[in-house]
Amino acid sequence: MKFAPPELLTDSGDGAVDNQSRDDWEKAIEYHEIKHRLRDERTREKARATAIEQIIRKALATMGAVSRPYREETSPWEKNPSAELDLEASLSEDPSLESLLVEHRAPKRAEVVLCIDTSLSMTGRKLALTAVALATIALQLESEDLGVVCFETDATVIKPLGRKMPLRELLRALLEVPARGLTNIEAGLKKAALECGRGRLPRKAVILMSDGRFTAGANPEHMVAKLPRLHVVQTGSPWASPRLCRNLAKKGGGKFVRVSRWEHLPKALYSLTGEIVR
Incomplete structure (x- = not known):
């Protein structure tokens, strides 16, 4: 079963696209480098929309044919009148219309707060691949179950947990981050902790994406104790600090994932999110 939200389906109904040309993908990479030179808003919007489409295409190709995990649930008939009647469970209660129970499948859910290092070292290629990785995460979750924090010298929430946001709007917000300043991992995790406090689901996790070398804060x-399970994805960098990344993941009870090449980032985050949800 291939999964793609209705907003992303092509006319054929297939959300997975793997025939993206190199020139098409270059448009997504170039956007970060040229956006500040595009003074005309219509021209900038057109370039950004093209970049977003290429990012989504690459994300869907990365995901391929996937199926969302489900769990079996029993609930009152009034809430799910089209579901299959659970006769045994219904007969064990008062067999009135109000007491009828039905079985249905509900998607497994978990809340994820992605904490992204968007400091000065974030080039166009890195930002585009980060956007692809973000898309693969967003496509596996209910929109309100995803929170996104970007940090450099300071931290900013570009997608609050508990709020629905179309994928294209989310990618637009990421592509417009200035990618400047120092690396304040502490500030990023503080914002992530606040976002987790807004969550409603019992299952939640934070994914920190950084090279692990903090230059501010x-x-x-010390922030790990204030977070739910913390997973750390260390991106490739000559100045990376694997020791800090490993320690954060170990103290946070999560996974440490080393991504030496940025091209591998979308697949790594896609797989990690799948494990969290399942």
Whole structure:
């Protein structure tokens, strides 16, 4: 079963696209480098829309044929009148219309807050691949179950947990981050902790994406106790700090994932999110 939200389906109904040309993908990479030179808003919007479409195409190709995980649930007939009647469970209660129970499948859900390092080292290629990775996460979750924090010297929430946001709007917000400043992992995790406090589901996790070398703020290890399960995805960098990344993941009870090449980032985050949800 291939999964793609209705907003992303092509006329044929297939959401997975793998025939993206190199020139098409270059448009997504170039956007970050040229956006500040595009003074005309219509021209900039057109370039951004093209970049977003290429990012979504690459995300769907990365995901391929996937199926969302489900769980079996029993609920009152009034809430799901089209579901299959659970006769045994219904007869164990008062057999009135109000007591009828039905079985149905509900998607497994978990809340994820993605904490992204968008400091000065975030080039056009890195930002485009980060956007692809974000799309693969968003496509596996209910929109309100995803929160996104971007951090450099300071931290900003570009997608609050608990709020629905179309995928294209989310990608637009990421592509417009200035990608400047220092690397304040502590500030990013503080914002992530606040977002987790807004959550309603029992299952939640934070994914930190950084090279692990903080150049502003304090050592972020003290923030781990304020977070739910913390997974750390360390991106390739000559200045990377694997020791800090490993320590954060270990203290946070999560996984440490080393991504040496940025091209591998979307697949790594796609797989990690799948494990969290399942």
